[in-house]
Structure formats: C-alpha cells, structure tokens
Amino acid sequence: MPALPALLLSIHCVSFLLVTMAPRSLSQAPLLSSVRMAAILDDQWVCGRGERLALALARENINSVMEGPARARVEVDIYELQKDSQYDTTDTMCQILPKGVVSVIGPASSPASGSTVSHICGEKEIPHVKIGPEETPRLPYLRFASVTLYPSNEDLSLAIGAILRSFSYPSASLVCAKAECLLRLEELVRRFLISRETLSVRMLDDNLDPTPLLKEIRDDKVATIIIDANASVSYLILKKASELGMTSAFYKYILTTMDFPLLRLDDIVDEQSNIVGFSMFNTTHPFYLEFIRSLNLSWREGCDLTYPGPALSSALMFDAVHVVVGAVRELNRSQEIGVKPLSCTSPQIWQHGTSLMNYLRMVEYDGLTGRVEFNSKGQRTNYTLRILEKHRGGHKEIGVWFSNNTLAMNSTSLDINVSETLANKTLIVTTILENPYVMRKGNHQDLQGNDQYEGFCVDMLRELADILKFSFRIKLVDDGLYGAPEPNGSWTGMVGELINRKADLAVASFTITSEREKVIDFSKPFMTLGISILYRVQLGRKPGYFSFLDPFSPAVWLFMLLAYLAVSCILFLAARLSPYEWYNPHPCLRERRDLLENQYTLGNSLWFPVGGFMQQGSEIMPRALSTRCVSGVWWAFTLIIISSYTANLAAFLTVQRMEVPIESPDDLADQTNIEYGTIHGGSTMTFFMNSRYQTYQRMWNYMHSKQPGVFVKSTEEGIARVVNSKYAFLMESTMNEYHRGLNCNLTQIGGLLDTKGYGIGMPLGSPFRDEITLGILQLQENNRLEILKRRWWEGGQCPKEEDHRAKGLGMENIGGIFVVLICGLIIAVFVAIMEFVWSTRRSAETDEVSVCQEMLTEFRNAVSCKKSSRSRRRRPASGSAALRHPGRVTLGAPRPLRLVREMRLSNGKLYSGAGTLTGGAGPLVGGAGEGGGGGGGGAEGSAAADLGPGPQRILEFPLGASSTPPPPAPTPAPAMRSCSHVRICQECRRIQSLRGDTGLGSAVSTRIPPSSAPLPRLPPPPPPSSSNTDSEGGGGQSPRRPPTPRPVAPTQSSKTTDFLAEQD
Structure with missing residues (x-):
C-alpha cells in the first residue's frame, strides 16, 4: 500500500515540525502577559502639564477593569526629552527599541521631534500615536504611517473659516508665532484668496514683542485678529493687547491653540472683550471629573500656583493609552502576538506592527477628548470642537464645530455689526491744569463739577459733546503729570490713568508721541506745534516824553551844540573881516552915503545857523564868499543830520531794542552761563532723551547731569524761573506764544526744534476713537478751533511780534516835544511881559503918570481886536514938562525943535527928510485958529509949517535951551541928488516926488505956548491927487474938512529945506 508510507511520512513531518517548532513559536509569539508601550514627554512647564499623571491614571483605569487569569497588564515606560533636537530624539528612540514596546506615544509639543519619532517607528514598523500638532511641511504619505489624536491643520483652518463666515467678518489679520503657520493654515489662506477678502499676515520677531504688530493692526483698523501660537505666546500677545487697549468690544480674537481653557485672562480682559478659542474636552465623559480632580490634587502637591485646568496633552495621553490597548486587544483576539527587542543598528522589524497599525485605524472610542476615529491616513475624524468665548472669571461655550465642516452657533455676541456710539454716554475726562487749556475759574470755590473749569480744552470738549451727544x-490727574514710563514698565500721569482704565479720555495739552502711541490711543491732532525756547530779555528804555532825543546819543547832541556855537563864531568873524559884508543900506540918500553897515551882528550870527538848522531860512543872506562857504557847509551838515534823525526817529519811537545773549539752540548748547531745562516727565524731556541729533544730545546730557536739577514740575514754575534768573525754558510753541503775550519781557529764541501735535488720548482700542476724530475734523472745518484759540490767546498785554504794520505814536512817545513847545511859549510870554513892564515904566516916568495907569492904558490898546494900528500918543505938557522941555518953536530959531518928515521904506529902513517951514520967530504952534503973517514973538498969528504928507517926528532940544530959537540963516536951495541905483527904484521915486512937493508948497507956522500947547497930531498923508493938508492949528479946524494951508514962497521953502539938510 503505497499510500500508507506517504501518510506515515506526512504525519512524521508534522509531528517533527510540532516538536521542533513549538518552543520557537512559544518564545516568538506567546500570550501577552503585559502590554508595554513607551511615552515620550517634552513637558517644560514649571509645574508640569499632568501628562505623567494622565498616563498613570490611564494605566490604573485599564488594569482595574481587566479580569481573568490571562489578562495582560498595561505598562507604560516614560522617557523625557531634555532638548528639542533630532539627536536627543534619536537617542531616546534607541533606548526604547530594546524594551520591546507595542507602540510609542508622543511627544506633545514639538512637531519636529514627533516627525523624527515617526520616521524611526516607521522603519521598525512600530505604531506611533501622535498627540501634538501636525508637523509642517507635511511629509509624503508613507506606507507605514502614524495616527494622530490632535486635529489636523486642515480641520483647524476649516473651523476658523466657518467662524469667520458665520459672523461675516470682512477682513482679518493673522499673527504668526512661527513661519510654518501659513502651511498649517493653508486652507484658511486659500479661502481668503478665493473670496478676495483681506487677510494681513504678520510675523512675530525673535524677541516675541507683539507691540509693533498690534500697532500696525490698529492703524489698519482691522477688528478680527487670528493668533496662531501656543498657549504661552498667545497669553503674551493678549496681555500686550490689553495694555494697548485692544481688548475692547471693537476687537475680536480667534486663538488656534487647543489649550484655550488654560488661559487665565481675568486680569487683562473685561466684560466687553471678545476672545474665542477651541476645546476638545468631553465634559460628559464618566471619568472627566475624576480626571480633573486627580490632576488638581497632583498640581497642589507640587506647585504653589493656582491650578489653571487640564492640559489637552494630558487628556490626549489618557486617550492614546486606551486606543493602543483597545487595538492590541482586537489584534490579540484574531492572532497571538508577541514582542521582541529591537535595535537601532539592526534591520529587524516587528512583524505584528503592520497588523496593529491597521487595527488602530479601525478603533472607535469615546474618550476625554471626544469621539476618537481615524481615517485611512491616520488623521482623526468624526470629532467635534467646542467653541468657547472668554469672559472675566471663566469662559462659556458659544458653538460647536463638527469635523464634517458643520458649525452650530448658539450666540451672536461676536457680531461685528454691533457697534457702540458715544450717544447718551458719560465719559470720565482726565486733565491737568495748564493755562490757557484748563484753568480754574476765579470763583471756583462756589461752583461744582465742570463749572469750576474754563479754558481752550474745556470749550473744545463742550463743542464735541454737542456734536456727538455725550x-x-x-x-x-492724581499725580499732576502728563505721563512718562517707569523702570518697571508702568506709566505715570494721564497715560497711566488711561492704561488702568481710570478715565475714558485725556484732554489737555497732550502731545502725541510714538512712545505714548504704544500704550494708548490718540485722536487726530487738534493743534500743531513744536518745541521752542523761552527766555527773558532786557528791553530798551520804555519810550518817554523825551524819546525824540533817542535817535542821537548824548555825545552827538553835545557835539552838535558845539558845532552850532563854532559855526556862529566863525560866521561872525568872517563877516566882520570880509569887506564885502560891509555895505551902505541907503545908497539913495546923500546924507548917509558914507554910512556902512554889517548885517552879521552877534545876535544875527547866532540866529542864522538856527534858521538853517531848522530848515526855515532867514532874512539875512550872506554876501561874501567866506560867509557863503560857512553857510554852505553848515547847510550840508544840517542836511545829513536832519535826514539821519528823521530816518531813525520812527524806529526809536516804535521799536524797543532787545538784548538777547543767545539766538539759537546751538548757542544755548555751547554755553553754561545760562541754565536751561523743561518739564520733568513731559514729552519735551522724552524728545531730548531719545534724540540722535548731536546738539540735542549735548543739551540732554547737560540737563540730565546738572545739579541742582534744571527740570521743573509745571509750566508756571518754569516761567517764574525764567523771569527771576538766567534760565531758558524749553516748552511747546503754543504755550510760549501765550506767555509771551502776558509778559513783554519774554521772547522766543530761534525757531521750532520739532513738529508735533496735541491730541485727545484714549485707551488703545477705544470704540470711540473714530467718532472723536470725526468730531475734531468737523470743528476744524467749521473754524471753531481757530476761533477758540483766538479767544484764549489774544488779549495779552504785549503786541503781536508778527504785526509789522506802522504803529501810531502816542503821547508817551512824542510828548516831550510838546513840553519843549510849552516851555518855549512860556519863556516868550515871560519875555513879552518883561518888555511890556519895562516900556510902560519908562513911559510913565517920562510922562509923569502912574505906572498902573500907563500899564492899563497900554494894555487896553494891546488887547483891542478891532484896531490893527494906532498913532503915537502925546500927552499934554505939565508945568514940570515945560521946565524940562522949555519950548517947541518953529524952525529958524536958535536950536529949535525940528519937524522931520519920515517914511519907512519897504526894506524896513527909516528915511528922514525936512519939511517946508514958514513963519517968524514965534512958537511953532499957536493957540487958536490959523495964524496970519509972521509977527515976531506974538502969541497968535504965526505962520504954521506945512509938513506935507507922511509921518513926522519931533527932535527936541536939550533941557535949558531958549524957548525962542533964532531963525536959521538963509541958505541956497541944494541941488536935487539923483538916484545912484542902476535902475530907479520905487522908493527913490517916492522920495523925489516928496521933495518936489515940499519945495513948491508952503508951510504955516503957528505959535503955541510951550507950557500949554500940545504937540500937533498929524493926519495920514492924502492921496497923490489931493493937494490939501491938515492945519497945525488949534480948535478952529473942522473935523469933516481940514483947513487949506496957506501958500508959502518958494525962496522961503528952499531955505527951510537947506536948513534941515544941514541939521541932518
């Protein structure tokens, strides 16, 4: 039977195989007595994230539910990474492989280390369970890949996009802690590109300072901010945003970190903050409360800090252990598995690793982080993300996002269309007392609230309140400061109150600076200005009554006086020495042809330069070349002097000279005699402290090192220091302008050192910023701000320096010339009174009347307004007068009184001529009526002399002469002397006609007793056509028609004329 040997041979072979291979099979894949796995931790927290405790809790939880003698206990070997490097990670993996583990869990924080672990596990076909964010860039899909419990980058992008779509956010800004964030949120960026909406991306620098980024976002007016960073960096960004005032209702934050519940933001957020994050915790899990309690107890034992809550990594560790154990159980049901040691240097792999990885992808588990399922790529699927909104004291769930890209929201608190306005709101305004911006009223003790204050800023606030209805x-402000940073990072003054939310607005002379812009917000500037230098100046002497003397110095006036005296003396001597200044004033009179006169008397020599200096001229004209030379140089001298005086007079009367020892900041920095400083803690001090300009650096070094200090606490203190000492105050130009208008001894040195503006301060992110800015722009367009500035800046005691128009002179400028005029008039009146008194006294002595009577008579004649001329007064002779003047006789008696015809020429010279005389030896004037022929010595009937037309004067004989002068001897009539002028002048014609009339006429002499007869009063000369003359007689003449004089023989008239010529 051939089949039997074959059967027996096959049984023998099977038996042999069973005998020979049984030990090997038992040694290679025995029934697991324990499930060993390795966990890699990279926890760098001070008190830990609870990952080690989570592993222990998971192990105890699993081991406690396993029953039967064949149960496999769970063992977790923990390895810690000290450094996030590929070498340390590889070395740790080489320590784990010989242990014969079925899986490796972690690490949680480092995607790069997780990627290294995944590669090694893939080579050895050991399942790797990831609990951290997905690494970027993503590696090509491997045949043996890992599974991850952390949401994928694609799911995170879809969840953020769903939130943005739900609330219709028009634009957003992405803040990245690392450059890989664009790869992590690739789907989000693609969605913005497709929808053509705005997504601005900003990267943190190496110093992790988010301030510049947040400032840019605020300037772009982007309300939605996405922060892609871990929990610690996210907290740092939110804290800085709170300091910048960007956590108000206007801003909305979306955080990508899954540790959002760990953030304790109670100290940096308020009720209006909108901060959204994600959470994976399944609060309905049966073990959730026990898990939280255990972590809390463990935290308190090893850390003094308040327990923040469970970290996601600890919950993921807990779920990862359950997922691995569940997969091993399922695999162990289908086949017996075993583990063997591996080595980094050996190419051996774990033959059950692929099967276990397939079972891991098929796990379905409800853990602490929700439903756990994986797709074919090992990514988590069919899970939910809870959407949380942060509030003071905790957070609340506002929606759920499902992994099938479905969003279910139960709150619309993040709707960006909900905006706040200033209408019907009451704002707290912090300010500082500073003239003229904010001041207390004079009666502020009797007032309350806002009524206590006035000023430019107060009026501007009222205008804004009317426009915006608030x-x-x-x-x-409590400390009385504008605001400056402290060494500990805090701020003082109004800036600190805005940061600490003690005030809603800061309205004052509040300078907008880059350093303040980092911590608070500003409106558009409502006033533009710059830093200027204020200093005290010494003004010139204030214009007084004698300011007209200022154009020349006292020395010049003295030399001018000496020049005047020298010219007068030289003119007098030159005129006396020159023969051409001696001339005959009466060339037509033969009697005075040898008489020479000189017009430059001492008085005229002094008067002539005065007329030339005053540019009024004089009736005295020089004749000689020497006197003309003196006059010419004096006139040239006066021309220059008067022109210079006129040119400088306006400047000296309208401009006050200022003496300023410094003219620019360079001059101020180059000297140490004048101290200079600014307000401590103000923007001006910050400007010099941060300046890189060499001059300003030297000024800052001086101010910073000067002892005693040159900084002041307020503007008033700085102004007082400028006025009372050598101190230059560095301040804003608007304040400089205001105080210069109040104190004329203050001036601005140089121009502006910089350009900046005043703005209204607000907490950063204030929802009212745009409304306040629009209100300020409206006030500027309506010119209201300019009107308010004029109201509070104008009205000072000093005129504007910019006003270069001609200014009128007041009495304080030229009053002195009126004083000089009044003094001159007083002197002239005094001299006139002295002349009047002296003349009347002499006249009273001569006429033997009282001085008072003479003065009264002369005063009446002087003040008569109806008479412009009067005749010489002749008083009746008394007995004593007859003794002093014994006789007034006719011409021809020995030494008689002479009747002389006088005529004043147009040039002021007095011409005297003889009248036609007739009669005998009797008196000149008779007692009554007309006389007849010449009876000698009788009291009546003497012929009167016809003096003809023209004024007359009587030349009296000395006292004691005979009252009956002898008649003159007959002399032949002199020949008529012709005029010596080149052309016969009008005066000569009149003299010739006068002589012809007197030669042919007759005179009647009337005897008048010397003791009682008054001097005859001669009538004015008749017209040339009339031949009648007044009689020299007594009361017989008619007042209407004077008596006709008697004709006189020609021979007698010629003798009389010849006698008069001899008497001259």
Whole structure:
C-alpha cells in the first residue's frame, strides 16, 4: 500500500515540525502577559502639564477593569526629552527599541521631534500615536504611517473659516508665532484668496514683542485678529493687547491653540472683550471629573500656583493609552502576538506592527477628548470642537464645530455689526491744569463739577459733546503729570490713568508721541506745534516824553551844540573881516552915503545857523564868499543830520531794542552761563532723551547731569524761573506764544526744534476713537478751533511780534516835544511881559503918570481886536514938562525943535527928510485958529509949517535951551541928488516926488505956548491927487474938512529945506 508510507511520512513531518517548532513559536509569539508601550514627554512647564499623571491614571483605569487569569497588564515606560533636537530624539528612540514596546506615544509639543519619532517607528514598523500638532511641511504619505489624536491643520483652518463666515467678518489679520503657520493654515489662506477678502499676515520677531504688530493692526483698523501660537505666546500677545487697549468690544480674537481653557485672562480682559478659542474636552465623559480632580490634587502637591485646568496633552495621553490597548486587544483576539527587542543598528522589524497599525485605524472610542476615529491616513475624524468665548472669571461655550465642516452657533455676541456710539454716554475726562487749556475759574470755590473749569480744552470738549451727544465729567490727574514710563514698565500721569482704565479720555495739552502711541490711543491732532525756547530779555528804555532825543546819543547832541556855537563864531568873524559884508543900506540918500553897515551882528550870527538848522531860512543872506562857504557847509551838515534823525526817529519811537545773549539752540548748547531745562516727565524731556541729533544730545546730557536739577514740575514754575534768573525754558510753541503775550519781557529764541501735535488720548482700542476724530475734523472745518484759540490767546498785554504794520505814536512817545513847545511859549510870554513892564515904566516916568495907569492904558490898546494900528500918543505938557522941555518953536530959531518928515521904506529902513517951514520967530504952534503973517514973538498969528504928507517926528532940544530959537540963516536951495541905483527904484521915486512937493508948497507956522500947547497930531498923508493938508492949528479946524494951508514962497521953502539938510 503505497499510500500508507506517504501518510506515515506526512504525519512524521508534522509531528517533527510540532516538536521542533513549538518552543520557537512559544518564545516568538506567546500570550501577552503585559502590554508595554513607551511615552515620550517634552513637558517644560514649571509645574508640569499632568501628562505623567494622565498616563498613570490611564494605566490604573485599564488594569482595574481587566479580569481573568490571562489578562495582560498595561505598562507604560516614560522617557523625557531634555532638548528639542533630532539627536536627543534619536537617542531616546534607541533606548526604547530594546524594551520591546507595542507602540510609542508622543511627544506633545514639538512637531519636529514627533516627525523624527515617526520616521524611526516607521522603519521598525512600530505604531506611533501622535498627540501634538501636525508637523509642517507635511511629509509624503508613507506606507507605514502614524495616527494622530490632535486635529489636523486642515480641520483647524476649516473651523476658523466657518467662524469667520458665520459672523461675516470682512477682513482679518493673522499673527504668526512661527513661519510654518501659513502651511498649517493653508486652507484658511486659500479661502481668503478665493473670496478676495483681506487677510494681513504678520510675523512675530525673535524677541516675541507683539507691540509693533498690534500697532500696525490698529492703524489698519482691522477688528478680527487670528493668533496662531501656543498657549504661552498667545497669553503674551493678549496681555500686550490689553495694555494697548485692544481688548475692547471693537476687537475680536480667534486663538488656534487647543489649550484655550488654560488661559487665565481675568486680569487683562473685561466684560466687553471678545476672545474665542477651541476645546476638545468631553465634559460628559464618566471619568472627566475624576480626571480633573486627580490632576488638581497632583498640581497642589507640587506647585504653589493656582491650578489653571487640564492640559489637552494630558487628556490626549489618557486617550492614546486606551486606543493602543483597545487595538492590541482586537489584534490579540484574531492572532497571538508577541514582542521582541529591537535595535537601532539592526534591520529587524516587528512583524505584528503592520497588523496593529491597521487595527488602530479601525478603533472607535469615546474618550476625554471626544469621539476618537481615524481615517485611512491616520488623521482623526468624526470629532467635534467646542467653541468657547472668554469672559472675566471663566469662559462659556458659544458653538460647536463638527469635523464634517458643520458649525452650530448658539450666540451672536461676536457680531461685528454691533457697534457702540458715544450717544447718551458719560465719559470720565482726565486733565491737568495748564493755562490757557484748563484753568480754574476765579470763583471756583462756589461752583461744582465742570463749572469750576474754563479754558481752550474745556470749550473744545463742550463743542464735541454737542456734536456727538455725550456728557463728560472732568477729573484732574492724581499725580499732576502728563505721563512718562517707569523702570518697571508702568506709566505715570494721564497715560497711566488711561492704561488702568481710570478715565475714558485725556484732554489737555497732550502731545502725541510714538512712545505714548504704544500704550494708548490718540485722536487726530487738534493743534500743531513744536518745541521752542523761552527766555527773558532786557528791553530798551520804555519810550518817554523825551524819546525824540533817542535817535542821537548824548555825545552827538553835545557835539552838535558845539558845532552850532563854532559855526556862529566863525560866521561872525568872517563877516566882520570880509569887506564885502560891509555895505551902505541907503545908497539913495546923500546924507548917509558914507554910512556902512554889517548885517552879521552877534545876535544875527547866532540866529542864522538856527534858521538853517531848522530848515526855515532867514532874512539875512550872506554876501561874501567866506560867509557863503560857512553857510554852505553848515547847510550840508544840517542836511545829513536832519535826514539821519528823521530816518531813525520812527524806529526809536516804535521799536524797543532787545538784548538777547543767545539766538539759537546751538548757542544755548555751547554755553553754561545760562541754565536751561523743561518739564520733568513731559514729552519735551522724552524728545531730548531719545534724540540722535548731536546738539540735542549735548543739551540732554547737560540737563540730565546738572545739579541742582534744571527740570521743573509745571509750566508756571518754569516761567517764574525764567523771569527771576538766567534760565531758558524749553516748552511747546503754543504755550510760549501765550506767555509771551502776558509778559513783554519774554521772547522766543530761534525757531521750532520739532513738529508735533496735541491730541485727545484714549485707551488703545477705544470704540470711540473714530467718532472723536470725526468730531475734531468737523470743528476744524467749521473754524471753531481757530476761533477758540483766538479767544484764549489774544488779549495779552504785549503786541503781536508778527504785526509789522506802522504803529501810531502816542503821547508817551512824542510828548516831550510838546513840553519843549510849552516851555518855549512860556519863556516868550515871560519875555513879552518883561518888555511890556519895562516900556510902560519908562513911559510913565517920562510922562509923569502912574505906572498902573500907563500899564492899563497900554494894555487896553494891546488887547483891542478891532484896531490893527494906532498913532503915537502925546500927552499934554505939565508945568514940570515945560521946565524940562522949555519950548517947541518953529524952525529958524536958535536950536529949535525940528519937524522931520519920515517914511519907512519897504526894506524896513527909516528915511528922514525936512519939511517946508514958514513963519517968524514965534512958537511953532499957536493957540487958536490959523495964524496970519509972521509977527515976531506974538502969541497968535504965526505962520504954521506945512509938513506935507507922511509921518513926522519931533527932535527936541536939550533941557535949558531958549524957548525962542533964532531963525536959521538963509541958505541956497541944494541941488536935487539923483538916484545912484542902476535902475530907479520905487522908493527913490517916492522920495523925489516928496521933495518936489515940499519945495513948491508952503508951510504955516503957528505959535503955541510951550507950557500949554500940545504937540500937533498929524493926519495920514492924502492921496497923490489931493493937494490939501491938515492945519497945525488949534480948535478952529473942522473935523469933516481940514483947513487949506496957506501958500508959502518958494525962496522961503528952499531955505527951510537947506536948513534941515544941514541939521541932518
């Protein structure tokens, strides 16, 4: 039977195989007595994330539910990574492989280390369970891939996009802690590109300072901010945003970290903050509360800090252990598996690794992080993300996102269309007392609230409140400072109150600076200005009554006086020495042809330069070349002097000279005699402290090192220091302008050192910023701000320096010339009174009347307004007068009184001529009526002399002469002397006609007793056509028609004329 040997041979072979291979099979795949796995931890927290405790809890939880003698206990070997490096990760894996593990879990924090672990596990076909974010860039899909419990990058992008779509966010800004965030959120970026909406991406620098990024976002007015960073960096960004005031209701934050519940934001957020994050915790899990309690107890034992809550990595560790154990159980049901040691240097692999990986992808488990399922790529699927919103004291769930890209929201608190306005709100306004911006009223003790204050900023606030329909309450800053940073990072003054939310607005002379812009927000500037230098100046002497003397110095006036005296003396001597200044004033009179006169008397020599200096001229004209030379140089001298005086007079009367020892910041920095400083803690101090300009650096070094200090606490203190000492105050130009208008001894040195503006301060992210800015722009367009500035800046005591128009002179400028005029008039009146008194006294002595009577008579004649001329007064002779003047006789008696015809020429010279005389030896004037022929010595009937037309004067004889002068001897009539002028002048014609008339006429002499007869009063000369003359007689003449004189013989008239010529 051939089949029997074959059967027996096959049984023998099977028995042999069973005998020989049984030990090998038992040693190679025995029933698992324990399930060993390795967990790699990279926990760098101070108190830990609880991952070690989570592994222990998972092990105890699994081991406690296993029953039967063949149960396999779970063992977890824990390895810690000290450094996030590929070498340390590889070394750790080389320590794990010889242990014979069925799976490797972790690490949680480092995607790069997780990628290294995945590569090594893939080579050895050991399943790797990831619990951290997916690495980027994504590696190509491997045949033996790992599974991950952490949401994929694609799911995270879809969840963020769903939130943005749900609330219709028009734009967003992405803040990345690492450059890989664009790869992680690739789907989100693609969605924005497709929808053409705006997504701005900003990267943190190596110093992890988010301040510049947040400032840029705020300037772009982007309300939605996506932060892709871990929990610690996210907290740092939110804290800085809170300091910048960007956690208000206007801003919305979406955090990509899954540890959002761990963030304790109570100290940096308020009720209006909108911060959204994700959470994977399944709060309905039966072991959730026990898990939280255990972690809390463990935290308290090893850490003094408040327990923040469970970390996602610890929950993922807990779920990873359950997932691996579940997959091993399922695989162990289908086949017996075993483990063996492996080595990094050996090419051996674990033959059950692929099977276990397939079972891991098929696991379905409800864990602490929700439903756990994997797709064919090992990515988690069919899970949910809870959407949480942060509030003070905790957070609340506002929606759920499902892995099938479905979003279920139960709150619309993040709707960006919900905006806040200033209408019907009451804002707290912090400010500081600073003239003229904010001041207390004079009666502020009797007032309350905002009524206590006035000023430019107060009026501007009222204008804004009327436009934007809000109310405000003014509150003075506690420390009286504008605001400066402290070494510990805090701020003082109004800036600190805005940061600490003690005030809603800061309205004052509040300078907008880059350093303040980092911590607070500003409106558009409502006033533009710059830093200027204020200093005290010494003004010139204030214009007084004698300011007209200022154009020349006292020395010049003295030399001018000496020049005047020298010219007068030289003119007098030159005129006396020159023969051409001696001339005959009466060339037509033969009697005075030898008489020479000189017009330059001492008085005229002094008067002539005065007329030339005053540019009024004089009736005295020089004749000689020497005197003309003196006059010419004096006139040239006066021309220059008067022109210079006129040119400088306006400047000296309208401009006050200022003496300033410095003219620019360079001059101020190059000297140490004048101290200079600014307000401590103000923007001006910050400007010099941060300046890189060499001059300003030297000024800052001086101010910073000067002892005693040159910084002041307020503007008033700085102004007082400028006025009372050598101190230059560095301040804003608007304040400089205001105080210069109040104190004329203050001036601005140089121009502006910089350009900046005043703005209204607000907490960063204030929802009212745009409304306040629009209100300020509206006030500027309506010119209201300019009107308010004029109201509070104008009205000072000093005129504007920019006003270069001609200014009118007041009495304080030229009053002195009126004083000089009044003094001159007083002197002239005094001299006139002295002349009047002296003349009347002499006249009273001569006429033997009282001085008072003479003065009264002369005063009446002087003040008569109806008479412009009067005749010489002749008083009746008394007995004593007859003794002093014994006789007034006719011409021809020995030494008689002479009747002389006088005529004043147009040039002021007095011409005297003889009249036609007739009669005998009797008196000149008779007692009554007309006389007849010449009876000698009788009291009546003497012929009167006809003096003809023209004024007359009587030349009296000395006292004691005979009252009956002898008649003159007959002399032949002199020949008529012709005029010596080149052309016969009018005066000569009149003299010739006068002589002809007197030669042919007759005179009647009337005897008048010397003791009682008054001197005859001669009538004015008749017209040339009339031949009648007044009689020299007594009361017989008619007042209407004077008596006709008697004709006189020609021979007698010629003798009389010849006698008069001899008497001259």
